[in-house]
Amino acid sequence: MNLANIYTSYLKTVRFMQIFGIIFSFFWKEMMLRTPWGRYKRRKQIKAQKQVYSTPERLRFTIERLGPTYVKFGQILADRPDVVAEHLRLELKMLQSKVEPFSNEMALRIIEEELRQPIEEVFDHFDKRCLAAASIGQVYQARLKDGSEVVVKVRRPKIDKKIKLDLYLLRIIAQKFAKTYPEMAAINIVGVVDEFAESIHKELDYYNEAANMLRFGTLFAQSEWVYIPKVYMEYTTRRVIVQEKIVGITPDSNDELMAAGLDPKAVASNGANVILSMIFRYGFFHADPHPGNMFIMRNNVVGLIDFGMVGVLRPRDMEFLANLSLGFARRNETSIADALITLCDIRYFDKRDDLIFRIHLLLQKSAHIPTDKLDFSKMAQDCINIITRFGLQIPGGIFMLIKALATIQKVAEHLDSQLPFTEMVKPYAKELLAKKYSPKKMANSLFDLLKSYGTLISNLPADVGEIIYKVKQGQIHHKVSFDDEAMFRRLVRNFGFQMGYAIMLVGLFIGSIILQVTKVDLPYSNFLIWISSALIFMAIIRWLFKKK
Known part of the structure; x- marks a missing residue:
């Protein structure tokens, strides 16, 4: 060692x-x-x-x-x-991730090490006072040589090694927990830890955050609702990221916004539309849109920061959310239940009727509430709570999605209590489903299906020939496994006894008839016929009335 x-x-x-x-x-x-x-x-x-x-x-x-x-x-x-x-x-939910900042001298040293040049050669001005501190890094204000105002985020020293150690120990604890309580397999606690490890490793690498910013910047380059700050890739490394400084007001107070000549209702609408566009149109969204990560700029434009945590949705996840949204709008418990079952990647669910009934009871609680007043994120969370009680596993990204929706809904309704958030979701859901079932999409799907069948038919003779050849050569093997081997052995043993008993009875009956025909003078031949007939009759009656 x-x-x-x-x-x-x-x-x-x-x-x-x-x-x-x-x-x-x-x-x-x-x-x-x-x-x-x-x-x-x-x-x-x-x-x-x-x-x-x-x-x-x-x-x-x-x-x-x-x-x-x-x-x-x-x-x-x-x-x-x-x-x-x-x-x-x-x-x-009350856990606080705010921590004491590490020394400014250490932060400056890390920046110079990462940029491989002195601070003075990169920045025209650098404020050496920490602007904000979090669990992974802390932020400083600066100005580049070209006059651009920027913020510099630097990762805590040795935080990656500490987190790797914690993740290693956390996974051991999760494995012990899963082994000790196998009846809780539906929770998949080891999978949760692995998901968390992947997420936090991405946050530790500022290249990931920079890539997210560039992607969002491209998607919303022409948007009038949102502003994504510029990221300076030439000054960005795994431990340091330099990005444009956004000047604006955090959406915490309606009074402050109105004093600055901004419209809280327009801000609420813009913020909600931004997140809904990210989710329904692109399947790529800011996963933590709380007020601290927003700055309201001129013309009620929402500026977003902190892209370390983002969510990515599969087409199936997006379709689930669209069907769920329209199910809420139409108060249709069947479509909501089917959307949840599809999300869990299950083709046949034997408790579907029970699930529909549970969803029906949930919808009844809000039966007299207008659609525009429904709490969309809460109802979505309630549906997730219901499906988890059936022991089904929900994809981890869905929980991040529900959290993002709940956060932006809370922010938007704080600014505008009359905001019809559920009604705002409907057009996005309809647009998503319309794209899925558009003639072009359907034609492409049909073409792919026909192509698959064509490939299957063209390969069928060769595949059949290969199978027959392997059968002749004795190369085809089929392995059968059983979860409960003891039960299987008992089943085979009972079946063997029953088959032996049946063969014995039938043999006795046939033999007694032969004796009766060939040896008429034997006194016990009639007795054997009656006994064997009675036993066969009793076996048939027992089989007919046997419990399935």
Whole structure:
């Protein structure tokens, strides 16, 4: 074992001990609180009107102590009703990822290392005070030599190594959990951890964020609703990203917007249309459109920042959302249920009627509410909650989608309480389905289908010839496996006994007839005929009335 492996093992051990200590402290306190002394102390604190925290709150504090990796994982779990109970999800939503900034000197050193030249040679002015800090990086203001105002985001030192260690340990914990509780396989906790690992690795690499910005910039280059800041690729690396500074007002306060001569209702409409366009037209959307990632510019244009977390939808996901939207608008529980089943990639679902009934009950709760007043994101989340109770697995990207819709709906309705968000979704859903069933699309699908059948027919003689040849050569093998081998053995044994019994009875009956014909003087031949006939009759009756 070389020194690098020894050092890595040392780091894993140290980090594991830190995590173990924090988790052990949490469980020890929880255990003590459930003792008579703990309950007495709790009642005493309540009487003294002191702050008493619940178990979910204490769990949240513990996750925050574990560090940014676990905080981000907790935030993702907060949007996964298939993994976490509702009361825990509400608490996990309160996790804060804000952390203390690291030293400005270290940040400047990283920037110079990444750009391979002194700060003064790249920037005309660089404000060495940290503008904002987050779990992965922090931001500074600067001005390039050509006079462009920019923001510089720099990744925390050694954060990638720390996160890799945390992910390694987190996956071990998930595997142990899945092995200990196999009955919870539908949750697929290891898959959730792997999804999270892929997402956070992308956030660690600023090239991914730069690529997202360039793609959104191309998609919305002609849009009047949104502005995507320019990214300076010549000054961007895996640890540093330089992008255009956006000047505007965050959409937190209607009064501030109106004081600046902006229209909150137009801002709400523009913001909603931007995210809906991303989702329904491109299947590529900003996954965290909260007010902190928005700046409202002149003419009510929405400027977006922070593209580290984006969502990508498959055509099936987009079709699901369109059918779900129109199902809500038409109050059609069958189309909603079918959309959910299709999303889970299931062709036949034996509990479909039960699912339709559950959706029907959900729609009945809002039967007297006009369509334009429906809470679209909440109803979508309720449908996801229903389908997860049937043990079906939802694609991970859908949870990110629901979160993005809920966030932008909340922001938009804060600016305009009368905004008909559900009605705004309908045109996008109809446009998506119209494209899918357009004559051109249908013609292309038909052409592909005919091409597949043509290939099948042309290859059929050769395939059949190959199969026959392999059969003759004894090269065809078919492997059959059974989940429950003991049950299969019992089944084969019972079948063998029954077949033997049937052969014996039939043989006895035929033999007694032969004896009767050839040896008329045998006294027991009639007895054998009657006995065998009776036994055969009883076997037939038993078979007819046997429980299936």
